[in-house]
């Protein structure tokens with residue numbers, strides 16, 4: 001059991017005070033039920049006992065998928081500047097932990113580390129890692145699909161794309177507009193994923209934030225490097 005911290009929040013609908021238990025970390029191996037709820041987008045949902053209103057209450061959480069050697073830190077709460085401070089502290093904290101582990105056991109730390117800034121990002125990344133995929137190849141794939149779908153639908157605007165698994169295990173990508181509505185879906189293509197995984201060299205990637213913005217820069221650099229050859 002993880003140590004829980006309790007806090008109170010106010011129901012936005014009826015103003016009832018609701019007590020919420022916050023887990024600082026979630027180990028998918030030790031608490032598979034909680035990991036499942038996280039991947040279904042239910043982990044941060046708080047329901048008001050008085051009026052039944054349900055909404056997300058997100059807080060900093062370290063998600064650990066030991067089976068896939070991946071730790072994902074959710075940095076949320078506070079202003080944008082405060083979140084950036086948290087990100088900086090998490091980066092440094094992870095480096096220190098890695099150095100300490102190496103010093104203690106004499107071998108490299110076995111986990112990769114990621115930082116995400118929303119519960120939805122954590123949910124998506126946990127799903128990607130749980131399915132055994134490389135999130136770097138997946139983000140590059142998302143970026144290329146977004147460019148392709150935008151090109152094919154010039155009248156529509158697509159703000160974001162997410163990997164998603166339906167209840168029956170079907171894998172797909174959801175395309176969102178600016179109002180965060182799903183406006184298109186594309187089935188997951190294993191052959192395309194394999195191409196991303198094999199064609200790009202991710203061995204030098206050191207970033208902890210692996211998202212769509214990262215993918216844009218990564219692909220740009222890869223294209224430039226190819227031009228220089």
Ligand SMILES: [Zn+2]
Pocket residue numbers: 011012013014015016048049050051052053
């Ligand atoms: Zn309420």
